[in-house]
Amino acid sequence: MDILALARAEAPETVRLRRHFHEQPELSCNEVNTIAFLEAYLKDLGIPTTNVPDGGLLGIIDSGKPGKTLLMRADVDGLPIQESSRNLKQAKLCVSKVPGVSHACGHDGHMAMLLTAARILVAHKDAFTGKVVLCFERGEEESGDIQNLLPYIVKESGLQIDGCYATHVRWDMPAGTVSITPGAVMGGGCSFVVKLEGTFGHGARPDLANNPMDCFCDLYQQLNAFRMRKVDPFECLTFSLGFVHSGEKYNVIPDSLEFGGTARFFSYEKAGSPFITFLKEALDHTAALYHCKATIEHMPEALFEARNNTACAELGRKAVTEALGAEALKDPQPWMASESFALFLQEYPGVLAFTGIANPELGSGANHHTPEFDMDERGLTYGAAMGVAYALAFLNTAFDPQFTPNPEPVERLAKRNI
Template sequence: MINILEEVRREKDELVALRRHFHEHPELSKKEDQTLAYIGEKLRAWGIPYKDIEKGGLIAWIDGKGAGKTLLLRADVDALPIEEGEKNLSCPRVCRSKNPGVMHACGHDGHMAMQLMAAKLLKRWQDQWDGTVVLMFERGEEESGPLEYLLRYLETDSPWHIDACYATHVRWDIPAGKVSICHEAPMAGGFGFEIRINGHGGHGSRPDLAESPIDCFHDFYSNMQALRMRAVPPKECLTFSIGSLHSGDVLNVIPNSLTLAGTSRFFSYDHAGKRFYEEFHHILDNACRTYGCTYDILHMPEPLFEVQNNPVCVDIAEKAVAKYIGPDALADCTPWMASETFAITSRLYPGILTFTGIENKEKGCGANHHTPEFDLDEDGLVSGAATCLGFAIDYLEQKPDIPFTRPDEPLEKLVARNI
């Protein structure tokens, strides 16, 4: 048996160097040209073939010693429009972004480093496993759209039939060295919306001569808050929030319009999200009719599904963590209400998304994602890379036939789902 943890530890210097390069050179969604060029440079150096998928990202592959299953490993590559400070929660950073206003504030720098390390070692050990490993480096995960081009290539143009998929996401609240594996949905689905309510303005002294979009919004918002109680089963989790609200400029004038924007999140589209999304439209229609208003949908794609962890893959992953890292490395899993484009990939192929712990308060690592203080303890990347490798090796050795039903939704519709 390969001592996976020890092999990754031997490569830790390169694993950390990879993460620091990506952290120092972040690029925003759909602009990750230099990031992907660097990934390609590393793959070429290790003798791993790859293909640049226009607008989508990069697909690489490694063939084992014989026929077998095909496993897809996925990492996202984009950064966020956040200005990074000199410190994290309490300490000077070990490395900082060199691109002003752009920061790897979600951990994708760690995702790329772990996947590249997995690629390097799987290539080194390719005479010890059967099958094929496909590596997907995904552009623009924060904006979702580029995944369409990668999945279209895999589904229609590539020579492979993907049998299973794997991804990991670093977590700010799990100690470095620990790994968490949820038995059900690890990350939420949801939908975003931006709506303009059109009324008829007037002077504040004669509200009877106006159709107030503010009154209309008040009715809509109250009914949406109540909808959670009457449409969402008690055991299901669903959030609804307004993040942006703009209307009017003068205290004594009823405005002509109001614009609202927000999101809803859920862990089950079938049991909570679907009806909530449909009722959203009905409640908005009713409110506008009652208050003499109309509305325009400025943004409201069909809901993104929750990420789905397949039970067979969960079992393989948990046993791999215990075998290759140790039973103490497995931490209890709390689902995360954030959303992920891996939800779409895991609808097409049975798979799993694990959580890699990166918290270390002594190093100042523990701030939430998408904040200027976010930072990761690089020691956690060792366990994350080892988990990926352990799952891959064991899955390819076991060659399980996984019961799985693909959606009958056309690919074009599936990939259009978004927040």
């Protein structure tokens, strides 16, 4: 098979699909019309589907020959962002028709690439053994509906998944390039909202009050210093606050303060988990020192980093080199943003690959989650070809990924979030 030639022949349909999804985005966990379109499209290709309530859509491509099963996933939700009609240079070719909602992260491209790969695989069932499970995940931006989707796949679907694959478009990679690398490729993270309660007082007599601001300032310094003091310098950890709310009058000491933020990391074990433990300990000790009460109002269990299986990544790199050429394969820096696909990678050996969509001449290259975000749609052809190349290599190659699934109950695992 000349995979790249097949993907290029599908390019007009890939673009049509991407623009359809782009013009009709739906917010997380509300993708009713998107799922209906996907279901009808797959059925037209002769692919049987299962609509998982509040989870997503599954479609199965069966080669008719015994073999392994590969899950290929695309996310389907948009963002509550009003899209700009212009990218970094000029007017966009395609703009959302839904006020205040847009595919500013590229999920429209993810769906288009997976459907293109499906079209090629359906037409060439003789080229592989086993099955391909097409997985369209709802609510990825909120990591919400995976709580229903992943447990269904693992425990109720009857599918024996041997591996998983997904690709995410990247604003900083040129269109026509792709990436599959071993190890952590996207960050894990945790979020928190904390309330500190002290004792109300007047600015003239701070000694008669317990100021939650004093407690917060001490705590903030400790959290800021944690990475330097306690994390291996070869590991990565970021910590930031998104808000601090307290008080109303300049001469009145408030009785409460609320703050919230996130931490991101490329190793839950070496950086994320120690930070979370320290946050809880420092909160208790510092609150006691300042005679305040501390309450964690929001802190779901942290999301793992997206960590690619080494053997699967090496297999994918070889497949991409053969199908797209060595010049198409790039090795970008890991991306500190987070992805719910990290949870699939905890259950199954696999890879999260990247597809380049940047082109300065066209004005595409704005960061994800911004109004100017846009893509060079020609990059999607390479992403679709990469998916087909990986699927064929995975299904037709006997290899041991040496993978141990996360022992957490899947219901608990699927609730990890930021």
